[in-house]
Amino acid sequence: MPSTTEGVVVDAERLQRLKEAAYRIRTNALVQGEVQGQGYIGQALDIADVLAVLYTDQLRLRPEDPEWEDRDRCLLSIGHYAIALYAALAEAKFFPLEELETYATDDSRLPMSAMASYTPGVEISGGSLGHGLTIANGVALGLKRKANPAFVYNILSDGELNEGSTWEAAAVAAHHRLDNLIAIVDFNDQQADGKSSQMLGMDPVEAKFASFGWIARRVDGNDIATVLTTLEDLRTVDAAQPRVLIADTKLGKGVDFLENREKLHFMTVAPEEWTMAHDRLKESSQS
Amino acid sequence: MNTTTHTTPVKKRLTSDAMSASLAREGQRVTAAPLGHALVELAQRDDRVVGLSADLAKYTDLHILRDAMPDRFYQVGMAEQALLGMAAGLAMEGFVPFASTYSVFATRRAYDFLCLDIAEANLNVNMVCALPGLTTGYGPSHQATEDVAILRGMPNLTIVDPCDAVDIEQAVPQLAAHDGPTYTRILRGKVPRVLDEYDYTFELGKAKMIRDGAEVLLISTGLMTERALEAAKALAADKVDVAVLHVPTLKPLDESTILREIAQDRLVLTCENHTIIGGLFDAVAHAAIRDGVFRRITPIGLPDEFLDAGALPTLNDRYGVSTTKIVEKVKSLLSPGHTDRVD
Numbered sequence: 001m002p003s004t005t006e007g008v009v010v011d012a013e014r015l016q017r018l019k020e021a022a023y024r025i026r027t028n029a030l031v032q033g034e035v036q037g038q039g040y041i042g043q044a045l046d047i048a049d050v051l052a053v054l055y056t057d058q059l060r061l062r063p064e065d066p067e068w069e070d071r072d073r074c075l076l077s078i079g080h081y082a083i084a085l086y087a088a089l090a091e092a093k094f095f096p097l098e099e100l101e102t103y104a105t106d107d108s109r110l111p112m113s114a115m116a117s118y119t120p121g122v123e124i125s126g127g128s129l130g131h132g133l134t135i136a137n138g139v140a141l142g143l144k145r146k147a148n149p150a151f152v153y154n155i156l157s158d159g160e161l162n163e164g165s166t167w168e169a170a171a172v173a174a175h176h177r178l179d180n181l182i183a184i185v186d187f188n189d190q191q192a193d194g195k196s197s198q199m200l201g202m203d204p205v206e207a208k209f210a211s212f213g214w215i216a217r218r219v220d221g222n223d224i225a226t227v228l229t230t231l232e233d234l235r236t237v238d239a240a241q242p243r244v245l246i247a248d249t250k251l252g253k254g255v256d257f258l259e260n261r262e263k264l265h266f267m268t269v270a271p272e273e274w275t276m277a278h279d280r281l282k283e284s285s286q287s
Numbered sequence: 288m289n290t291t292t293h294t295t296p297v298k299k300r301l302t303s304d305a306m307s308a309s310l311a312r313e314g315q316r317v318t319a320a321p322l323g324h325a326l327v328e329l330a331q332r333d334d335r336v337v338g339l340s341a342d343l344a345k346y347t348d349l350h351i352l353r354d355a356m357p358d359r360f361y362q363v364g365m366a367e368q369a370l371l372g373m374a375a376g377l378a379m380e381g382f383v384p385f386a387s388t389y390s391v392f393a394t395r396r397a398y399d400f401l402c403l404d405i406a407e408a409n410l411n412v413n414m415v416c417a418l419p420g421l422t423t424g425y426g427p428s429h430q431a432t433e434d435v436a437i438l439r440g441m442p443n444l445t446i447v448d449p450c451d452a453v454d455i456e457q458a459v460p461q462l463a464a465h466d467g468p469t470y471t472r473i474l475r476g477k478v479p480r481v482l483d484e485y486d487y488t489f490e491l492g493k494a495k496m497i498r499d500g501a502e503v504l505l506i507s508t509g510l511m512t513e514r515a516l517e518a519a520k521a522l523a524a525d526k527v528d529v530a531v532l533h534v535p536t537l538k539p540l541d542e543s544t545i546l547r548e549i550a551q552d553r554l555v556l557t558c559e560n561h562t563i564i565g566g567l568f569d570a571v572a573h574a575a576i577r578d579g580v581f582r583r584i585t586p587i588g589l590p591d592e593f594l595d596a597g598a599l600p601t602l603n604d605r606y607g608v609s610t611t612k613i614v615e616k617v618k619s620l621l622s623p624g625h626t627d628r629v630d
Contacts (some may be wrong), residue, residue: 116408117408123379124379124404124408125403125404125407125408127403128399128403128533130368131372131373131399131400131403131404134368134369134372134375134376134404135372135373135375135376135379135404136369136376137369137372137373137376138372138373138374138375138376138377138378138379138380138384139376139379140376140380141361141373141376141377142377142379142380142381142382143380145337145377145382146380146381147608164368165368165369165400167371168366168368168369169366169368169369171366171369172363172364172366172369172373174510175364176361197433218556224456278513
């Protein structure tokens with residue numbers, strides 16, 4: 001049966017494929033988390049659905065040729081989401097699954113914070129927040145200069161919206177009519193010191209971007225069908241404007257005891273809990 | 288009632304120049320907007336070259352490129368972080384951006400973007416920044432007296448402090464050809480032509496002996512080389528034989544040339560349009576000490592202070608960086624009564 005979201009029909013087979021990819025991305029994240037013993041596992045689980053849509057459906061990529069000139073560029077601002085990005089890149093076959101077990105170990109190609117020079121498929125060195133969107137502007141302009149129809153995606157976080165440079169970049173993108181730019185805000189309401197809404201509330205985020213001249217959509221970022229149809233729509237809508245998807249996500253999504261654990265930027269998982277996390281993830285993915 | 292009035296003749300005070308004023312003295316040979324014209328020439332033969340500015344094209348001479356080749360220029364507005372991020376993105380796509388703003392904004396305000404997006408990625412982005420050191424009387428908001436000190440610790444970055452229009456014209460294509468990020472302290476407007484009187488060509492990374500001299504060695508960079516040459520001429524009239532070594536590239540430093548010149552038995556001074564902390568003096572001293580050369584080197588440069596507002600001639604004298612003050616400093620060091628001490 002086809003699944004419908006906001007009137008858009010999503011092919012059931014495609015949706016099932018995406019759900020399975022999201023499950024494997026979450027599993028890949030757990031594998032890395034167990035190696036490290038801790039980490040940004042909460043964020044990796046929350047953004048897995050968005051990454052599944054991007055890395056197994058929306059992005060034009062050639063994993064065997066990471067610098068293929070006509071690829072879509074996906075810039076990860078939030079360097080600490082590396083664990084999630086590696087999980088998605090492994091799913092997309094940029095490197096072997098086994099390499100995930102080297103996450104954040106010495107001499108690994110998979111450092112704790114994502115850097116372009118280390119990992120195939122990683123476009124920028126993130127981590128200092130508020131940079132990604134400024135760089136994405138330059139990439140988008142560069143693609144236009146070359147008449148290259150590829151798109152630029154920039155994944156940022158709700159906390160990152162605190163940085164003024166993000167809004168400098170938002171104004172510049174609208175001014176230069178960068179319709180080949182799609183920003184994705186992972187809105188998990190969590191940043192280093194606590195709930196984002198209690199640190200520096202940025203809502204209404206959709207209205208803020210819209211007032212800057214962007215096409216803005218806000219969706220449940222853990223509803224794969226909606227994420228898919230919205231990202232497709234943002235890519236194809238005919239308007240000389242940059243676009244943003246604000247994805248409301250749930251920290252720890254898919255592992256019930258992590259979803260319900262005290263929300264922390266750097267979630268701790270006890271050594272004996274990793275096996276249980278895999279089991280619970282499997283259960284939730286089958287429900 | 289005493290109605291006598293005393294009329295004291297009022298000495299007309301010098302005033303601060305407007306931001307668009309030229310540094311050149313009246314009657315001096317100059318070239319207008321050498322950066323802008325050099326960029327147009329380069330852009331005409333290299334499709335990769337683009338210009339960007341953060342609301343200061345007109346004040347950094349990039350308006351020449353903007354007006355001549357509008358499709359090769361991007362305006363980002365008064366947003367220096369967005370400027371440098373955009374330059375990084377364009378370089379990632381294979382373009383060669385020249386991004387302009389004032390030195391204070393590129394270094395103090397957008398450091399993190401210059402460091403992580405451009406230098407760490409080792410991209411061919413060229414920052415061309417105006418108002419280096421003491422080249423405006425607007426005070427600390429516009430005087431980049433410590434920009435080189437801020438930047439010297441940044442890996443991958445090449446730092447250039449040109450003397451004049453000749454240096455700027457010759458540097459531009461070399462900056463573009465250099466496979467990595469550069470920061471250049473631009474002189475704008477009517478820029479003096481000085482170095483074409485000498486047997487000189489700009490070479491990125493090289494220090495050049497402009498004139499030789501047996502008694503004194505002035506190691507200078509940026510616009511101070513012009514004043515060092517004038518000081519050398521003035522001292523020659525007093526039978527003092529002064530050499531001038533021009534060091535337009537501050538990083539990487541041409542240590543071998545500097546060390547070779549320091550090795551000769553001469554009075555050695557450094558001259559820089561920058562605080563004496565973290566610039567040419569420190570770099571030269573660092574090289575000398577590492578090489579085991581123990582020689583007194585006297586810095587001429589700006590003091591470790593936030594500078595006053597005012598007219599440039601007044602300020603240049605006040606802070607000891609005018610030609611006259613260089614001459615006085617050399618003479619005092621050469622005077623028989625001078626004792627070796629830290630000033």
